[in-house]
Amino acid sequence: MRGTITADLEVRRAFEADASGLRMVPDAVARPLEEPDVVEVLRHATAERLAVTVAGAQSSTTGASITDRGVLLSMRGYDRILDIDRATRTARVQCGALVSDVKRAAAEFGLAWAPDPTSEAESTVGGAIACNASGPRTLWYGPTRRHVRGLRVALADGRVLAVRRDAVEKNTAGYPLAQDQVDWFIGSEGTLGIVLEAELALVPRPTAVIGLAVPFATECAALEFVAAARETASLAPRCIEYFDAAAAAIAEGSDRGLAAAGGNRCLVYTEQVVRDGETRDGVLDGWLALSETRAALTDDIQVFEGDASLARARAMRHMVPATMNERGAQARAAGGRKVSTDWAVPYRSLPAALAAVRAIAEEAGLGPAVTYGHAGNGHPHQNYIACDAMELDRTEQIVGRTLRHVVSIGGTIAAEHGIGKLKRRWLPLQLSPVQLDVMRALKHALDPSALLAPGNIL
Ligand SMILES: Cc1cc2nc3c(=O)[nH]c(=O)nc-3n(C[C@H](O)[C@H](O)[C@H](O)COP(=O)(O)OP(=O)(O)OC[C@H]3O[C@@H](n4cnc5c(N)ncnc54)[C@H](O)[C@@H]3O)c2cc1C
Structure with a gap:
């Protein structure tokens, strides 16, 4: 296999952290450079019943791109921008390309890829797709999902699937859920397949x-x-x-x-x-x-x-x-870390929601969170720094109460960073048992041995 697969401790330690503050050392690390390398890793993992967690640039805030079970599959080296077509406003890229590199390449054609996570210089297209990332300009352009036309995906057993959005404008052949296979993988956080390549929809780059x-x-x-x-x-x-x-x-x-x-x-x-x-x-x-x-x-x-x-x-x-992440990292030695929320509510409900969740924290004697973000979408980030393990526990209880309130007024527990490992326990606050069963059924259909990204989402 080109690239490397290794059990060297130093290499494994190099992939033990993302931006969540958690640490997990994988059993092995694979760094494929070509599609057959990915297929080989997946076939081997299936045969040996080894878990595989795919990672891009590991900027996840939820522990989604780290694991202490099986192989960490780093796609960072699979990073070519294959083609940009000005006429159809389309880019074809490998999943490890950085979002900011894709934007720079598109700009040379007077075009832009609209998704704009503020971490765009430190996150990959595969990561953006797998988290359905968004950013400040999502207010106008919508999240990543809207800007993906097609995907090439490796399934857990090594089969490779090419999926595209519908070419027709009307379609009644079966469940819409089954027709649009691109959406199976958007926001799937590495649990349903490995995104190898993406066909991205570009927009004209504004001049002023x-x-x-x-x-x-x-x-x-x-x-x-x-x-x-x-x-x-x-x-x-x-x-x-x-x-x-x-x-x-x-x-x-x-x-x-x-x-x-x-x-x-x-x-x-x-x-x-x-x-x-x-x-x-x-x-x-x-x-x-x-x-x-x-x-x-x-x-x-x-x-x-x-x-x-x-x-x-x-x-x-x-x-x-970035500053709040640094402050969180300083608390790690004492068992603390940054605790960050990405809940959202209908934008008109934001003032009342913020007042209510600040009151919840104050009542519990917790210092105020640093609060900022996408208010136009009703979507703030609240960052607490828990200084030690005890404060971490208390802060997470406050986050739980906050999310219950947010869901009770029609909001979501996670508007852009996904669920990963850290927010999994909150998912049943928002999704019914039936919804969770449907997600489990899709997971089982695509990854029957549950080898991909164990611990993420479900
Ligand atoms: C300072 C900072 C600011 C941030 N700001 C934003 C923001 O504004 N908006 C936002 O949405 N997010 C933001 N994030 C979170 C994060 O940057 C995004 O979720 C980003 O899209 C993750 O990309 P990544 O390449 O780092 O993915 P990783 O962290 O490596 O992985 C994230 C998830 O994607 C999966 N994955 C990665 N590559 C693939 C692939 N090829 N196929 C299938 N699954 C894959 C992983 O398994 C994991 O579940 C921020 C993070 C930081 C640290």
């Missing part, structure tokens, strides 16, 4: 985009602005991100240029594409008008324009989870 960082004195005012921005017909934001005062301070610390976040203030960051028939000034005026009527601290609004400036805003946004 305006970003605005709008500060507010209170969370309440900032979140009212978010809802109003979604409901103002003349505005078409591609993202609306919220930073509470603690998160804004981290973003600001990463770049003094984000002066608006200074002091104890919350921040909303939004971007809009200047579309045909619109002008830069017209778009800007629309946002300033809304800011004035919604108690924004308008003197401190900051505007971002041009690739470099927008990339800087994005880097500051990324600094918040």
Whole structure:
């Protein structure tokens, strides 16, 4: 086999961690470079009844890409961008290509792959597909699922399947669930098959985009602005991100240029594409008008324009989870870690939901979570740092109560990072026994010996 498969302890240790704070050392590591190598590993694993957990860049926050059972199959070396077709706006890529590399390659053709996890420079296309990743611009473009046309997938026994979205516009041949095989693998977290290659749908790359960082004195005012921005017909934001005062301070610390976040203030960051028939000034005026009527601290609004400036805003946004991950890592020695949520509610319910879950934590004597993220989608991230094992236990109880509340008001326990190993116990809060049985039936049909990614999701 080209590439390597090894039981060397040093190599195994190199794959023991993702961004979850958990550590799991696999029994062996395979690093295939070609499709036949993957097939060989899977056939061998099936014959020997060995578990196989596939990993991309291991940026998972849920322990989904680590294992202490069987083989860790790292696809990071399977990373070629095979083809970009300007006419059909399609890219064909191997699963180990980084999301940011695909974007860079598409940009040369005036195109873009829309999914934009803030970890795009440290996550792969296979990982994005397997987690149905999303990001700030999901508000406009939708999650990864919408931007995948076809997949080449290796099943647990080594059979390779090529699946595509329907070419016809109407189809009544059997269950829609059975017709669309691409969706079997989106969000499957390595449990149903190994994504080898993907055919991605690209979008035209916008030529002019305006970003605005709008500060507010209170969370309440900032979140009212978010809802109003979604409901103002003349505005078409591609993202609306919220930073509470603690998160804004981290973003600001990463770049003094984000002066608006200074002091104890919350921040909303939004971007809009200047579309045909619109002008830069017209778009800007629309946002300033809304800011004035919604108690924004308008003197401190900051505007971002041009690739470099927008990339800087994005880097500051990324600094918040990256910093919180570092803080979590520092607590590991004492048995603590970062505990992060990615629940979401219908966007109009967000202010009430945040107030309720902050009260749950406060009542239990837990310090406030650093809260930030995709408010336009009703989807904040809450990051707690549990300093030791006892606090970890207490924090997880609070998260459990939070998720019960979120589900009770029509929300989801996991809007973008998937379930992995860490959130598996919460899944029955949201999915009924029948739904879980249907998922188990699909898993059994594709992976009857339950060899793929044990411990993830189910
Ligand atoms: C600082 C930080 C910020 C983040 N921000 C975001 C964000 O904005 N949005 C978001 O959605 N996520 C975010 N994440 C989470 C993570 O980056 C994404 O889930 C990402 O898509 C994972 O990609 P990866 O290549 O690292 O996958 P891994 O972590 O290696 O794997 C993730 C899952 O995908 C499966 N998998 C990987 N490759 C394949 C394959 N070829 N075939 C089948 N299954 C596969 C694995 O088994 C695992 O279950 C963030 C993480 C960090 C650390």
